[in-house]
Amino acid sequence: MHIRGDHAELVVEGRLDVRSAADARTVLHSAVDGGAGDLVLDLTALDSWDATGLGVIMGAHRRAGRCGRRLVLRHVPPQMQRLLVATRLHRILAIEGGIAAESLPRV
Numbered sequence: 001m002h003i004r005g006d007h008a009e010l011v012v013e014g015r016l017d018v019r020s021a022a023d024a025r026t027v028l029h030s031a032v033d034g035g036a037g038d039l040v041l042d043l044t045a046l047d048s049w050d051a052t053g054l055g056v057i058m059g060a061h062r063r064a065g066r067c068g069r070r071l072v073l074r075h076v077p078p079q080m081q082r083l084l085v086a087t088r089l090h091r092i093l094a095i096e097g098g099i100a101a102e103s104l105p106r107v
Contacts, residue, residue, distance in 0.1 A: 003028070006035070007035025007039070009040040010031055010040070016054075017053050025060075032060060035069070038071075041060075041073050044075040046077060057073075058089070073093055073094065
């Protein structure tokens, strides 16, 4: 996992999982604490995330809220969109462009 960017936009690459969670948490918290306004996480190059990685995202979301900021997910890959829908986190997290229709459950 590799995260690059500044206090306004970060690009997350590779896998966000139990092995990379501590490093990712440190980078995300530093970005949240060091900036103002929206913090955009570009997930275009994110290969996968597990429950721990999703927990890191949620922790950054909560921290951003406490700092008067908003965490915004950009370019969420379809398989990760489905996980957000399954866990109903798409209702809590700000997702640029929303969730693709194919990720939503059929009624």
